[in-house]
Amino acid sequence: MNLFTVARRSPLVVPLACVATVAVIFLSESSYQRATASLAELAMMTKIRMTTRLVLMGLLDAETNQRSYLLTENKAYLAPYARGLAASQDGMRELDLSYERDPAYKALLAETRQHFDAKLALLSQGIRLTDAGQREQARELVQSGADKEEMDAFRDHVSALLKLETARTAEEQAALASTLLINRIGLAALCAACLLALFLYVRKSLILEQQLQDSSRSLQDDRDQLQDEAGISKLMLTELTQHLLSAREDERGRLARNLHDELGALLTSAKLDAARIKSRLNQAPVPAPGVTEALERLAHLVSTLNASIALGRTIIEDLRPSTLSNLGLLPTLEILVRDFAEAQGVQVHCDLHPVALASGTEIVVYRVLQEAITNISKYAQASQLWVEMKQAQGWVTVSVRDDGLGFDADATPRSAYGLLGMRVRVEAEGGRLTVCSQQGQGTLIQLLLPAQDSPA
Known part of the structure; x- marks a missing residue:
């Protein structure tokens, strides 16, 4: 004083x-x-x-x-x-x-x-x-x-x-x-x-x-109350985020199934009908006028249907990778990384081990890795990529590292919604996301998630 x-x-x-x-x-x-x-x-x-x-x-x-x-x-x-x-x-x-x-x-x-x-x-x-x-x-x-x-x-x-x-x-x-x-x-x-x-x-x-102590106690009580309310609000937002993410993934799965079952069936049926018509026209003893043109149109239609079926499969895989449900997380990540390497010409080093994760957590890992690879293809200009996944002491660690341009992680703008979305997804599953990067030294993104047999 x-x-x-x-x-x-x-x-x-x-x-x-x-x-x-x-x-x-x-x-x-x-x-x-x-x-x-x-x-x-x-x-x-x-x-x-x-x-x-x-x-x-x-x-x-x-x-x-x-x-x-x-x-x-x-x-x-x-x-x-x-x-x-x-x-x-x-x-x-x-x-x-x-x-x-x-x-x-x-x-x-x-x-x-x-x-x-x-x-x-x-x-x-x-x-x-x-x-x-x-x-x-x-x-x-x-x-x-x-x-x-x-x-x-x-x-x-x-x-x-x-x-x-x-x-x-x-x-x-x-x-x-x-x-x-x-x-x-x-x-x-x-x-x-x-x-x-x-x-x-x-x-x-x-x-x-005494007045200061009373004021301090009052402020501390208000601060504690605000912290409790903030904790409750954060918990509610986390639960809401997890619910929205789960609802979105469920909606994507439902939409993928509908596209596969209905649109795929319609396109396949149309392709089969076009094939029958083409076969009938080819079996005619004497070609009628305009048959040649009709056969050309049918060939173009079949090609279009094939392209539509391929586009539908791509859309379905983007909405919900079928390999994740059929083959599991490890093959799905290998396919994702291999497709990226072939498309971008990047040398990939994979060290992936089987892990025990809940179904909802597996889709989180897939989406985060997908978002990280997308960012690398857009901004990093990397020539090599290292992807690791392992499990130890009840925790699953997934890391993605590149040798690209990097960025200042401490000065990341608030408009970087990709990283924010990754962090929200991981924290909603009870995990933690760490981003380490410097200008000219590449970027490391690491996920730490609870294994299925470990309490979150």
């Missing part, structure tokens, strides 16, 4: 599917963008918080090492002091860059920077006094509490910065959670809509499938 079939059966399915697809893509992309922005902001906030803590830790480290140096004047504390001081200064510069465009942090950061610079100045001053040998003044500076006040103020401002960052982090986390929730709700709704659409489509497809 393709897309056009679906669209034709359900006009709303494709538009709804397109809308749902676009909605899913839009929702997914927008959620992705918002989530990406929130994650980037959270990463930045995390970095700022870490930087803020590093500033505080660096400053505390610098203060601790400065106190140790003031108490011991051991220059080993100056290196960690310098590192803590550098780390806190680098962190303050990063904070300045991070908050330079945020007005909510600008004032607080400026105050934090002010206390940070003041604290650094006090630490540096203590180091300078100690280096100058003014240890008492350095202790007094530490004991004055000014650096503690600046450190406490700086620590309070750092705590305020961290609180603001924590609040902002919570807001971004809430926004991210809201985005994910909206995405989940949207996807769930779209999935539910898709499942509903799929259910409706499957339901409609099942209904259509």
Whole structure:
């Protein structure tokens, strides 16, 4: 089932599917963008918080090492002091860059920077006094509490910065959670809509499938009924054809008998009367005037009667070969083939064996062979003819093959009533007729008929 079939059966399915697809893509992309922005902001906030803590830790480290140096004047504390001081200064510069465009942090950061610079100045001053040998003044500076006040103020401002960052982090986390929730709700709704659409489509497809099955069953029933009727009609036509053929052969036999019994008797009687008259005229002692002419007329009459008797015999043989009833099928076919060979000058190869066929089937074989020979004499232009007849396994096979021009058996026109008549005759007897031919390769006509002692 393709897309056009679906669209034709359900006009709303494709538009709804397109809308749902676009909605899913839009929702997914927008959620992705918002989530990406929130994650980037959270990463930045995390970095700022870490930087803020590093500033505080660096400053505390610098203060601790400065106190140790003031108490011991051991220059080993100056290196960690310098590192803590550098780390806190680098962190303050990063904070300045991070908050330079945020007005909510600008004032607080400026105050934090002010206390940070003041604290650094006090630490540096203590180091300078100690280096100058003014240890008492350095202790007094530490004991004055000014650096503690600046450190406490700086620590309070750092705590305020961290609180603001924590609040902002919570807001971004809430926004991210809201985005994910909206995405989940949207996807769930779209999935539910898709499942509903799929259910409706499957339901409609099942209904259509059931309708198609009902239609198919109805069509199959109609087809079966038509096939039964066609089979009955074919059987009736076959029986009718067999009856007509049998009636025609019976009529031919009756007509042949009538011609033989009545017309033959009349012609023979007339020939005998003419012979008596001729004998009487020949016995007259003195020929009367006109006797010679009468004898000539009688001779012509006898010749005409002989020709009429011969024509009558030919017509009778064509209507119903007497040899078929008197001698059987095998001699009749031999006579038919021999007469054809003598008339057409064709070399014939016969391989005929006795077979057991019903009387009605024998006349069918004779008529089919007669029609095949007639077609060969008219169209084939053959020089050789092969005729075979044999019986095996309850079936009789008769074949007629020539080396003539041949024809395209697949393109035989519907007007070829000779072959059609052969096939109808054979099928009416429960047999099968096969015609094989190609241009320039001759023709083979084969009959397969049930033997008399075999069921049809």
